[in-house]
Amino acid sequence: MKCNNCSVEAIQFEIKLEGAKNLSASQIVIDHLERREIEVIQKKDKLQMDEKALANFWTFVEIY
Numbered sequence: 001m002k003c004n005n006c007s008v009e010a011i012q013f014e015i016k017l018e019g020a021k022n023l024s025a026s027q028i029v030i031d032h033l034e035r036r037e038i039e040v041i042q043k044k045d046k047l048q049m050d051e052k053a054l055a056n057f058w059t060f061v062e063i064y
Contacts, residue, residue: 013054025064032060040060 017023025043033040033053040057041048049057 010050013049013051015054015057017045017047017051028064029057029060033057 017026018025019032022046026042026047029047030040030042033049033056038053039049040053047057
């Protein structure tokens with residue numbers, strides 16, 4: 001018998017933005033990801049994204 005209770009689905013990451021500079025850049029980050037057709041969800045001071053979006057987010061942060 002096979003157990004399906006421990007199956008892992010897509011991992012979602014939540015990034016909390018703190019500080020005036022980071023909060024003011026949130027829309028720039030969202031626009032950057034959406035231009036690449038990557039879904040990101042904003043909830044107040046947090047961004048939720050999958051692994052693909054996280055890789056693009058990290059690249060953007062290093063450049064910005």
